[in-house]
Amino acid sequence: RKEVEQDPGPFNVPEGATVAFxxxxxxxxxxxxxxxxxxxxxxPKLLMSVYSSGNEDGRxxxxxxxxxxxxxxxxxxxxxxxxxTYLCVVDSYSGYSTLTFGKGTMxxxxx
Amino acid sequence: xxxxxQSPKYLFRKEGQNVTLSCEQNLNHDAMYWYRQDPGQGLxxxxxSQIVNDFQxxxxxxxxxxxxxxxxxxxxxxxxxxxxxxxxxxxxSSPSRELFFGxxxxxxxx
Numbered sequence: 001r002k003e004v005e006q007d008p009g010p011f012n013v014p015e016g017a018t019v020a021f022x023x024x025x026x027x028x029x030x031x032x033x034x035x036x037x038x039x040x041x042x043x044p045k046l047l048m049s050v051y052s053s054g055n056e057d058g059r060x061x062x063x064x065x066x067x068x069x070x071x072x073x074x075x076x077x078x079x080x081x082x083x084x085t086y087l088c089v090v091d092s093y094s095g096y097s098t099l100t101f102g103k104g105t106m107x108x109x110x111x
Numbered sequence: 112x113x114x115x116x117q118s119p120k121y122l123f124r125k126e127g128q129n130v131t132l133s134c135e136q137n138l139n140h141d142a143m144y145w146y147r148q149d150p151g152q153g154l155x156x157x158x159x160s161q162i163v164n165d166f167q168x169x170x171x172x173x174x175x176x177x178x179x180x181x182x183x184x185x186x187x188x189x190x191x192x193x194x195x196x197x198x199x200x201x202x203x204s205s206p207s208r209e210l211f212f213g214x215x216x217x218x219x220x221x
Binding site: 004008032034041042043044045046049087089091098099100101102103104 | 144146151152153154155156159169199201208209210211212213214215217
């Protein structure tokens with residue numbers, strides 16, 4: 001089983017739509033979870049950390065389900081500028097704590 | 112402004128040549144990392160360093176070398192032993208868990 005798995009997409013949605021991505025992880029000892037955003041041919045940028053109780057930042061909501069080992073990202077009222085690849089990142093605790101990246105889910109928001 | 116600076120942004124080299132990619136940060140972060148990204152692939156960890164004069168191999172260290180002589184600097188050398196060096200290389204630093212990336216260096220080996 002891969003350490004961090006994501007549906008590669010693309011998810012094609014119209015402006016204003018609500019879209020959700022899931023990500024599963026294999027290491028039950030993982031403690032830190034993040035969503036990063038990566039635009040085409042650019043560096044990843046931290047979108048938000050994911051906390052056990054769930055957290056919200058404007059139109060973005062992140063949830064963690066430890067029992068089923070997945071995290072989710074919900075984007076409400078999608079904007080054209082939300083078009084990007086969203087990377088799920090999990091602490092892998094392989095010897096020393098390092099982060100493992102999923103391959104990303106591509107989102108395309110159309111007018 | 113605080114940040115992470117990678118150079119060069121684009122680099123072309125002939126097969127068999129060693130290449131050094133620069134990474135400098137003024138965020139006062141102890142930890143620094145090098146990742147490699149190939150098309151359609153996730154980021155893969157090459158090397159990381161938690162403190163000056165110490166660094167650890169990541170998942171794909173073969174064919175690469177690093178040094179950490181100063182807190183601000185973590186250069187990566189891509190040696191001729193690396194079989195498929197053409198890739199997007201990303202340097203990152205971290206204050207604790209989350210990573211902050213430089214703009215990346217795109218290496219093409221001809």
